[in-house]
Amino acid sequence: MRAEAVEADLGWALGTVFRGYLRATEEALAGLPGGPRGYQVLTSAARCEPTRQLVMAQHLGVDRTVMTYLIDDLENAGLVERRPDPADRRARLLSATERGLARLVEANRAMRAAEDRVLGALDPRERDRLRELLRKVAMADAAPDNPCAVVQEAAALDGTC
Amino acid sequence: MRAEAVEADLGWALGTVFRGYLRATEEALAGLPGGPRGYQVLTSAARCEPTRQLVMAQHLGVDRTVMTYLIDDLENAGLVERRPDPADRRARLLSATERGLARLVEANRAMRAAEDRVLGALDPRERDRLRELLRKVAMADAAPDNPCAVVQEAAALDGTC
DNA sequence: TATTGTTATACTCTATAACTATA
C-alpha cells in the first residue's frame, strides 16, 4: 500500500468533529451575541466569583482584543456587566446579569440538544467517555498557567459555589 | 450554585484541544505548503486511486476555491500532480508524486511526535480510545454523502491497496 | 517600567460570485 487513509488521521477527525460542532451550535445559539464564543464567555461570567477579562480570554483561547468586542456585544444585550476590580482598578471583573443567567439556562438547553445531534453516532456511555477524554487533554493544556483550574476543579467536586 | 464551569462544556474542551493540535502540528509541518491542511491533501493524494479535487475538498471540509490554492502550492513544490480525468475531462485527478510520498513519510513521523505531545495527558489506551471515538463521530458526519467512505473502510480492513 | 483594557490599522482567511471548459 502507498499510504494510510486520511480517516486514520487525528487531525481529520478532530477538524471534522469541530466543524460539525460549530455548525450545530451556531444554529442552536442563533441570536446570542458572539455565537458559540459568546456562549463560553457568558458561561464563564456566570461563575460564582467574577472573573477578570484577561484571565477569561486566556482560558477561552481568544485574544484580549477580541474579548473586548465579545463583551461589548454581550453587555449591550444586557447579559453581562463589567466593573472595576477593587484590588486592581486597571482590571475589569465580569459577571452575568440576572437576564444573562436566564438566557444561559435557555442556551444550555439548546446546546444539550445540539451536542446530542453532533454525537449521534455514539451511545450515552461513549459520549461521556469522549467528553471525559477531551476534557482531560484540554485541562492539561490549560492548567499549567491557569489559576482558574484549581477553583473550577474544586467547584466541580461539590457542585456548588 | 449559579452555573456549571466552562470546563464541563464540550465546546470548550473541543476548541482547546483543536487549538493545541493546530499549534503543535503547524510547528511539526513547518515548510510544508498549506501546513496541516496541506498535509491532509497530501495524505489524501497518496491514496491508491487518484481522487477528484471536489470529492477531496468536501471530504476534508475545505471550500473548492481554497482547494485550488492548496493544490497550486503543493504542485509548485513538486509534491502532487493534477491530470484530467479520462472519464470526465472537466475534473482533475490528484495524486502524489514520488517526492510527495517521501515528504509524507517524513511528515508522518513529525506528526506522530506532535500528536503524542498533544495527547500527553492520556495513556496509550486512552489515546486509542479517543482516536476511535472521534473517528466514529467524524465518519458518521462525513459518510452520508461521501462515496469515499466505503472504499476507505475497505482499505482500512486489509491495510493494502 | 510593566500591565489591563481599549482602539485603530493591516493582514489573512473565507465566502460569494463570475468565468472557462467540458458534459
Next chain:
DNA sequence: TATAGTTATAGAGTATAACAATA
C-alpha cells in the same frame, strides 16, 4: 442547462501595534 475547476472581489475574522489608565 448543469458541473469541475479557476479566478476575482468583497467581507469577516484575526493579529499587531499604539494608546490611556493604573500598578
